[in-house]
Amino acid sequence: MEKKLPTIKEIAQRLSISISTVSRALHDHPSIGLRTRLAVKKMAAELNYEPNQTAIFFKQRKTFTIGVILPNLREEFFSSAINGIEAIALPNNYIVLIGQSHDDIENEKKILETMKKHRVDGILASISKNTTQFDHFEQMKSYDIPVVFFDRVPDVPDVHSVSCNLYHSSVEAVEFLIGKGHKIIGYMQGPPTLGIKNERLAGYYEALKKHKLPVDESLIVSTDLSTQSTEAALDLLLSKKKKPTAVLVFNDYVALDAIHYARQKKLRIDKDISFVSYANVSVTRYLDYPPIASVEQFPYDQGARATELLFKLLDSKTNRQEFPYENVVLKSELIVH
Amino acid sequence: MEKKLPTIKEIAQRLSISISTVSRALHDHPSIGLRTRLAVKKMAAELNYEPNQTAIFFKQRKTFTIGVILPNLREEFFSSAINGIEAIALPNNYIVLIGQSHDDIENEKKILETMKKHRVDGILASISKNTTQFDHFEQMKSYDIPVVFFDRVPDVPDVHSVSCNLYHSSVEAVEFLIGKGHKIIGYMQGPPTLGIKNERLAGYYEALKKHKLPVDESLIVSTDLSTQSTEAALDLLLSKKKKPTAVLVFNDYVALDAIHYARQKKLRIDKDISFVSYANVSVTRYLDYPPIASVEQFPYDQGARATELLFKLLDSKTNRQEFPYENVVLKSELIVH
DNA sequence: CTGTTAGCGCCTTCAT
DNA sequence: ATGAAGGCGCTAACAG
Secondary structure, rough: OOOOOOOHHHHHHHHHOOOHHHHHHHHHOOOOHHHHHHHHHHHHHHHOOOOOHHHHHHOOOOOOOEEEEEEEOEEEEEEHHHHHHHHHHHHOOEEEEEEEEEHHHHHHHHHHHHHHHOOOOEEEEEOOOOOOOOOOHHHHHHOOOOOOEOOOOOOOOOOOOEEEHHHHHHHHHHHHHHOOOOOOEEEEEEOOOOOOOHHHHHHHHHHHHHOOOOOOHHHHEEEEOOOOHHHHHHHHHHHHOOOEEEEOOHHHHHHHHHHHHHHHOOOOOOEEEEEEEOOOOHHHHHHOOOEEEEEEHHHHHHHHHHHHHHHHHHHHOOOOOOOOOOOOEEEEEEEEE | OOOOOOHHHHHHHHHHHHHHHHHHHHHEEEEEEHHHHHHHHHHHHOOOOOOHHHHEEEEEEEOEEEEEEEEEOOOOHHHHHHHHHHHHHHHOOOEEHHHHHHHOOOHHHHHHHHHHHOOOOOOEEOOOOOOOHHHHHHHHHHHOEEEEEEEEOOOOOOEEEEOOOOOOHHHHHHHHHHOOOOOOOOEOOOOOOOOOHOOOOHHHHHHHHHOOOOOHHHHEEEEEOHHHHHHHHHHHOOOOOOOOEEEEEEEEHHHHHHHHHHHHHOOOOOOOHHHEOOOOHHHHHHHHOOOOOEEEHHHHHHHHHHHHHHHHHHHHHHHHOOOOOOOOEOOOOEEEE
């Protein structure tokens, strides 16, 4: 079988002209006579000729492919980000290669390796929750493959990134709770590697301080994001003599688990205990007891901006211009449900 | 800038041997002397040599890339399918290119075109809801790019596909409702292009017939999957003098909208009206009023099986064997919540 | 065992 | 206005 697709060579032979003439004609090179050009195009059409992109990629040392590495497509946050990425990439004739780390640094390394082999032109990445060192990303520099991080960005200096500043919204979120009369407010944080910058926590402190509420470190608990761990964390909070009446939670998925569990324990949501969280995922629309408010982190925009930044880097590469490290920071927004 | 990566040529020059010897040594070709092989490998390591895959792809006419076309990554069904696809593809050294049609045939065509240009080795596709003709897929044959459809498969003969048979579960679902004492059961179907085979509807009929319940065609309504359309469809059902007490719904997303709307209208779920649907998406776990049961369609398995089938096709291509059209059908399963 | 040669499909000087 | 030739990086058939 093995159909052979037509090549410029074949066109050239049939027309008894040279390959380079065909190539030029196809590209509307000015120095080609009208009649030959037409003849070439006609023949190309007849044969259903299409340029072999892999050959062109090979020659141009460019694949028009960008690799996206993220923890998990099943999280709405990341699938929305993909939409933002595609929105910029596709019109620019780039195509998107996706790899999921499933929050495991080993997978992340493998994916990066594979993408390198496939000679992607650039990489967008949101790091896994146990990624604490970045050699594998660092290494891309020596291959001249630019990397732009988004959302989950490493807390090291020399990288490009797009992320969402959560500080102000965190202050706002806690103030929102305070405004509702809450005096004892807990904070359930995620894995230490993720919130390195700890804007959430800083905002939490700031709001308490601003309203002269005491800080009780024992009201700060952690979850590794698993349901089990979240339940344990909530148990811890509820075991205090002075139980919190509200909790600021790392993200909506965790909040859903927490709310689910609280209800199992017969707590009345928004009476006995209230939750505010991050991500603003859309399913909460169908819930009877969603977090009362959630911080929107604009995944679509983050994806789009990160892709734009990556394209700037790719340009500067071809223009041999220097390009300083850029860290785009978007504003988050508290959405009250 | 423009770093030049080391090539076998460079290794050859430094060692003053021929390019092909280097190539062979690197591939552990038996006919290469131990000392030269070692020398070559050592030099390769020193220079940080890595084969240029794009060159290899080009030569082998193979990209080790498969394209996946699906409506929307944000639907859990499809992101789960991707996981099944990756589970088979990655270990086989294939990488996955993703394109979303957003349920629009025009996008579908563009994506297909782009993937063709990128010379993907094969394609997995779940068609958009307004894809009624398949020339663009058909055309792939002339480029020798095999296509395997999954889940949303076209209802035409000569294609490869993996899908889930919904007939039996549909019967079961309706019988489940009948068992709960429901006598008037509605059916809310999706866009005509999607359920062409209409296994859901056939199952619906069959169950009614089996239990000697009358068929009332006016209890069968349609939604285009949008919230608005779903609400209108539900209104239609509720406008009957003999209102249904239960409804079989096209999928969970539609069901969520329907339930949401029913509750707005002060209907008590599972008292005044019950819902059973398809897909079994995981968020229902957090809902107070989920559909009482949902038909699991095993997206992960569908993705995995489709990928396996695609690989068989790719093999048979290189072996020049004939391969008959294959239509794998998985069993669905009614999950009671 | 190793080297030479040709070629994958296309583009691009350099000639003519 | 057109052709010839070389090369991108790698593989493989053909010679020794």
